[in-house]
Amino acid sequence: MKPIPVIIAVIVTAFLFFFVIQREQLLDFASGGEDSPPEIVETSEPTETIESPQDVVRVVAIQSSARLIDSAVVLRGETEATRQLDVMAETSGLVVSEPLRKGALVEAGQLLCEIDPGTRLASLAEAQARLASAKAAAPAAQAVVEQARAALEEARINGNAAERLSEDGFASETRVAATQAAVRAAEAGVSSALSGLESAQASIESAEAGVAAAQKEIDRLKVFAPFGGLLETDTAEIGELLSANSPSGAHCATIIQLDPVKLVGFVPETEVNRVHLGARAGARLTDGSQVVGEVTFLSRAADETTRTFRVEITVNNADLAIRDGQTVEIIIASDGKSAHLLPQSVLTLNDEGSLGVRIVTEDKRADFVSVTMLRDTIDGVWLAGLPQEANVIVIGQEYVIPGVPVEASYQETNE
Template identity: 25%
Template sequence: MFTKKLNPLWIAGALVVLLIIWLASGEVLQAPDKAPEATEPPPASLNRVQVREFRARTHQPDLALQGQVEAWQQVEIIARVGGEVMNLPVEQGSLVEQGKVLVKLDAEDRQARVEQLKADLELVEAQVEASEKLRARDLNSQIEQLGAVAERARVRAELEAARLALRNTRPKAPFDGIFDRRFVDEGDYAQAGQRLLRFVDISRLRVSAQVSQQDVHKLEVGYPATITLLDNSQLKGQLTYVAAVADPETRSYYVEIEATNPERRRIAGGSAAIQIQLGEVQAHHIAPSLLSLDGDGRTVVRYVDENQQVKEQPVELISATRKGAWVSGLPERINLITQGAGFVEPGQEVEVVMAGEE
């Protein structure tokens, strides 16, 4: 073969010659004498957030409570003396004026006792008068005169007690109201201390409730209130009392609201929803979704300051509905983050897109 006739030395020499020619015809790669100039990396893009300006407005919040409706006055007439029930001159459920007799008990011998003591009093009055005249002439002793005066005082006391016992056989209405319920019937014998009837005034109502210690500082006597009954009808009232000390068991404060009931509707004893209108405040109305909790569990909102930096501000939640939340603790005007607040952190600079004013 032809390849077998070639000398290996010639082949090697030819390859060396070709390598020299290739190197001579190309560019020789050399390391640069100086380092390349440093170039700044392109600036990172800022997170974009949507911001809306919110302004403070006058807001009148209310405090919602659950309460109990009670009669303005309610008393149980008790038998002060024993006796047979002779007559019930007023029908159960009737409207009664103050001073009207409600029950007539058997007076027994009480009237006769009064007449006897009246006669005794006339006698001792004459004895005291005669004793004073004799004493002036030194015809009796001072002890005899003092005895006559003491006897007069004793008879007067007995007469007053007898008159009271006689009056107690005719219990009267203590105020204008309703003979709500009787506990005896004609012919019954009432013992002293026994219940005779219940008497109530429902022309006004007392609505009582308990207020938490977190909310009691918001209340002032005189605040208007609305009472909503189970049939959704409403009464207007006014806060008349706030307890000074909390209930030791519930740590809540007892409050009373007075409401008028001119139609004397039968609603005492039932439950009701109460809304007490509190004092006016300057507050912001925002979407509940803008509220969040910080690491300490405080309710906060996020906003952007004049340097386009994200900030957090604690707020107090005044009230919240499906339409929005009222909060306090913010300046009169503030640019709250409405979109993108979850992707930024306080202190971070952001790109702001204004969404309008609220």
């Protein structure tokens, strides 16, 4: 074995030992040992911790300022007809009118169904005849009353005369008693005549009631539209039997009124105090069309199951473009709020699952701020909960936690 490679290996090993293990002594030897080790001076003042460049996280942020926006309550709901009614017949009989087809526009008071009168006209004539007879009997009863009153007056005169003659001794007590009996009989006659007159008047009233009932029954033969709207069903077919004794058998037609139309939604109890009667409201239908109206009803009682409150918005629908039962997204105007318009990508969650954003503090550290989303738009999301001025991290927010030092470069915002 040649000694030269062994010697070289020993030299390299010794060099590495002194360079790595005994580095401080080697440097001290090289400097000649002139410099003494620095003294450590204790002080009561705290020293600042200076982060090394490797500890600072580079992020991108934007300088955002809060603005006052119209806050809105957003709901999911549906359209609802202002009125919807199943028009029922009040009497029974066969339909004799031509049917109107569903989808037809009807006016208030328009004839929908007509029923065969049958014997109702004869019943009316009979009732009118009874009324005429009762009215004819009334004068005779009145004459009897007048006759009885005259007989009573005559009996009283005779009675008074008999009493005076009896006082003077010209009439006997028997005659006085007879005249008094005649007075009482006349009084009874008047009472009987009055009873007859009252009976005649009662007959007249009964006959008038019979005529009114017969006329009402005839009036019920025609069924009219109670309000203007659209026929949702065909009216009853000609020849169909309508039965007033059975609700299902007395159906004439179904009418709905769509102008104006209602937008119905349910407000959660956390938002109900932000909704007021008369507030402006808008809605977007599934086909993209938009309508505007105002709040006309807000329930005072919550739904027992959902704990929400019914709200209704009235919207003009003259062209009947809005149908009953369409899904709508309702936006109800409320008091304005201060908010920041930021990209949706800045939203993140903390360890507790709260929604928020990460910002750069004045001492150049990251922090987390919980926010509330007010509105989602094409330009971004409106967020409440941030200070008036905030440096919001838009790139790198997922790589920092509160307290981490950051170095931010700022983007310009297009406002």
